[in-house]
Amino acid sequence: MNSEYTIVLSDSEILSQVCGTNDSNLKLIEKHIGVPVFTRGNEISIEEEDPRIRETFKFIIDRIVDEISDSGSSSSDLIHSILNTGISFGEADSGFNAGKYAISIPGSTRKIYPKTKNQAELVKAFRKNDLVFASGPAGSGKTFLAVAEALSLVLSKKVNSIVLTRPIVEAGESLGFLPGDLEDKINPYLRPLYDSMNACLPREIVHKLTENGIIEVAPLAYMRGRTLNNCAVILDEAQNTTAEQMKMFLTRMGENAKVFITGDITQIDLPRRSTSGLVHALKILDDIPEISIVRLSGEDVVRSPLVRKIVQAYEKELKNE
Numbered sequence: 001m002n003s004e005y006t007i008v009l010s011d012s013e014i015l016s017q018v019c020g021t022n023d024s025n026l027k028l029i030e031k032h033i034g035v036p037v038f039t040r041g042n043e044i045s046i047e048e049e050d051p052r053i054r055e056t057f058k059f060i061i062d063r064i065v066d067e068i069s070d071s072g073s074s075s076s077d078l079i080h081s082i083l084n085t086g087i088s089f090g091e092a093d094s095g096f097n098a099g100k101y102a103i104s105i106p107g108s109t110r111k112i113y114p115k116t117k118n119q120a121e122l123v124k125a126f127r128k129n130d131l132v133f134a135s136g137p138a139g140s141g142k143t144f145l146a147v148a149e150a151l152s153l154v155l156s157k158k159v160n161s162i163v164l165t166r167p168i169v170e171a172g173e174s175l176g177f178l179p180g181d182l183e184d185k186i187n188p189y190l191r192p193l194y195d196s197m198n199a200c201l202p203r204e205i206v207h208k209l210t211e212n213g214i215i216e217v218a219p220l221a222y223m224r225g226r227t228l229n230n231c232a233v234i235l236d237e238a239q240n241t242t243a244e245q246m247k248m249f250l251t252r253m254g255e256n257a258k259v260f261i262t263g264d265i266t267q268i269d270l271p272r273r274s275t276s277g278l279v280h281a282l283k284i285l286d287d288i289p290e291i292s293i294v295r296l297s298g299e300d301v302v303r304s305p306l307v308r309k310i311v312q313a314y315e316k317e318l319k320n321e
Contacts, residue, residue, distance in 0.1 A: 006045040106155040112148040125292035136296025146260040147196035150232035229254035238263035238278040246277025
């Protein structure tokens, strides 16, 4: 029986990035799976018959290629992150299976993988419950994963539309005085959500979905009186809702609706005497089993190693106060 297992990459340049400088990435992969890795041309191979090791090897290489396609480069931090998201025999060490919780989006050339245990818990929560709160710092992946899951739901026809909303916290300029129609006025506030969509799908598909009304944007204040049926709803920057706004929003939820609420309770921009709707909701809804609450931390920040260190420094200061 031929024990060689080979993965053919699109070109030798991709293979070079997978291997890393002086084959540094290759050495990390070899240490992780416990067998030597060989390269030639645009192929990368192992000599191994164990199907679990083959599966793990394929998962690792596919993940690295996906991330390279997204960011244009690989790094030791990226490789460590991928190797720590266990599958097969590695699952016991990391506590989750990144392949199991990968988000597949019809029309996309890549899968979206959780990069930490808490991110995997968030994807699991999306699949389990219709109402999910994700609280965590900037760069922890909460909004990106919510957007990816919403796109997966609408493009697999499990819901009919996506509704994007966030509270408009004025910063010296009234929304009413901004130029254009309602969509033009609110789009700058929702830019981070569109950036996430464009990272998941080709820009022209996102534009077409928006033009056809499948993706709808709306200020939170315009939700009053609506019933949201057959849709995936994302409320972003939820820490800037008031308690009254949050209650109003939560009671809009209709049949076959998936509602994802994301926010960072360390970045509240409300007036000092106002209670954050996100903080209030996390406190009073914590015991309802049909609602998932996932709390991410600085350990889940994947935007960049430097951002992770910055977030962790702020978290440390808060604990010491």
